[in-house]
Amino acid sequence: MSGHVKVAMGLFVAGALALFGYWFWNERKVENAFYQTSDAAGAKDKIRIAVDSWVGYYPLCSVGLKRRLREVGYSLECVDDGANYPERINALARGEYDFAVATVDSYVHAGVAARYPGVVVAVIDESKGGDALVARKDKLASIDDLKKGSPHIALTPNSPSDYLAKSLSVHFGIPTLARGKPWRAEVAGSGEALKSLRSGKVDAAVLWEPDVSRALANENYHRIIGTEKTQRLIVDVLLAQRERSHDQPEKVKVFLQQYFRMLKQYRDDSNLFEQELADFTKLKPAEVAVMVKGVKWASLAENVELWMAHTAEVPSQEALISSIESVVAVLKEYGDLDANPLPDGDAYRLVNSAFVHGLYQESETGIFKGAAQANQNANEYAELSDAQWAALREVGTLKMRPISFASGSDILTIEDKEQLDQITENLSHYPSFRVEIRGHSGVRGDAEENKLLSQSRAESVARYLELTHNIPTARMHPVGFGGSKPLVRQSDESERAYNYRLPRVELVLLGAEL
Incomplete structure (x- = not known):
């Protein structure tokens, strides 16, 4: 390439860069003029949050919250990304948003590639029929x-x-x-x-x-x-961009403070909330009422006392940590994850409870305070007769895990108890259902003795669940079937393998007739 050509190309590139620079400068000048000559000039900072159309997120982007934030010097911009979780998390990592919303499962899964760029500062809601x-x-x-x-x-x-x-x-x-x-x-x-x-x-x-x-x-x-x-199955959380939560804590605090105040106003005036939702969604009032019924929003008190990490001053059930760990277990067992992807395998590394605890402690006026629900699905289980148990509808059988009693014994082994601990973790997500514990034996031997042994084994399981996991006895119904309900033998299964599978304990969830 000749020197003249190189010079010409250099001049062309320089000219192009100059033109682009002028265009960029001019655009910024116009944008700044719009800002300085409008009411937006009164805002000391902008808050950007990535959301989607889930009804539970509406209070975060409501007209009321935007007004409240404007009064304290912040403008709020909500960006609906169509629930593209991977791109939402990547944009959060790039610093394009101050906050983003996500379900716990979506963040655990989609956050891996971006190394979890957001920290959970609040639980927004839980799906309760939605x-x-x-x-x-x-x-x-x-x-x-x-x-x-x-x-x-x-x-x-x-x-x-x-x-x-x-x-x-x-x-x-x-x-x-x-x-x-x-x-x-x-x-x-x-x-x-x-x-x-x-x-x-x-x-x-x-x-x-x-x-x-x-x-x-x-x-x-x-x-x-x-x-x-269900309980703690589909949980929505608010993520604050990690660097911003560290460098600009006041922004996080102000946003949460105004959000929880707005949420309280909606709780005190449900008609206002549903009217705003009807205007926003263009749905009929009856449809809006159904949507609202399917969401359990978490107040500040519930965030502190139920969901987030506990402190010496305010103990908590740490339900969010349990939810994160449960999601990891499900995604691993399903095959979406090869291993626990959390930093150091620690769910606490995704959570920052300091902001909600700080707001809770500072609220001397009681505007935020109020007893949180200790158990969102607390159920009082009345004693049922055998006929009443028989009338319940079968919902489904929890995954069978090997509970291998010694031959002729009803004593649980250490391995059996570990399997029951895992079953109980799954059971914890379905507190509204009663549990029939069905004991089964092999088909060999005396039928009546087999039935008595299977009954005794079912009762051993019920005792363990009661004493170790505080499951009410009235919620459980141990029943022994002996060998009267054998499993179907698989086409390629040996007789020995088949006979090994027959002695088992099943936990069947039961609900009231619809």
Whole structure:
């Protein structure tokens, strides 16, 4: 290349850079003029938060909160990214947002690649009926029916619907819903999932409100299970960008302070809240009421006393830590994760409780204070007769784990207790259901003795769950079936292997008749 050509190219590049620089300077000048000559000039800083259309996030972006923040010198910008969690987390890592919302499961999964750039500063809400698995009555009657045949289920990938399906697969041991199986019919949103269900393309769909209610208006469909019957399964959290939470703590504090005040106002005036939601969503008031019913928002008191890490001054149940650890266990068992991806495997590394604790302690006026619900799904279990137990509806059988009593014994081994501890972790997400503990034996030997032994083993399991995990005795019903309900022998299974599987204990969730 000749020297003249090099000089010409250099001049061209320099000119192009100069033109771009002028354009950029001019754009910034125009933008600054808009800012300086408008009411925005009164704001000392801007707060940007990444959200999506989930109803639980509305208080974070409401007109009321924007007004409250404006009064203390901050402008609020909410960016709806269409629930693209991976890009949301990456943008948070790049510093494009001060805050972002996420479900616990989505952050645990999507945050790995970006090395968890946000820290959880508050729990926003918990789905309490907002999500559900709805099925055709002529196809699926219960969770256990999912274990048979080849069900097809419509859902939105990488969404709470997806995680609900994965949780059911793991908690109830549903091999047909395993990773890589052809059960998934992926669609773009709950509305599309409902269309697939109505068209007959699928047997069931994981929906969120108001589509759950729209589906159930047709008597041909029913709810297999919804999050109104679960606990700490689908939990939404507020993430603060890590560097910003360290360098600009006042911004985080102010945002949380005004948010919790706005949330309290909505709790005190539910009509105002539902009217704003109706205006925002363009839905009918009845549909809005259903949506609101399906969400349990977490107040400041509940954040401190129930969800976040405890302190010497305010003990907490640390439900958020339990939720994070449960998500990791589900995603590992399902196959989405090879190992615990959290920094040092420590759930506490994702959480910063200092902000909510600080606000709680500073609130001498009581504006935030109020007793948190110690147990969001506290149930008083009345004693039932055998006839009443028999009348309950079977919801599903929790995943069977090997509980291997010694031959002729009803004494639990150390390994048995470890398996029961894992079963209890799964059971903790379904506090609304009663539990029938079904003991089974092999088919050899005296039938009556087998029945008595299986009854004794079921009772041993119930005692362990009561004494170790505080599960009320009235919630459990131990029953021995002996060898009267043998498992189906697999085509390639040896007789020895088959006989080994027959002695077992099953935990079956039962609910009231619908």
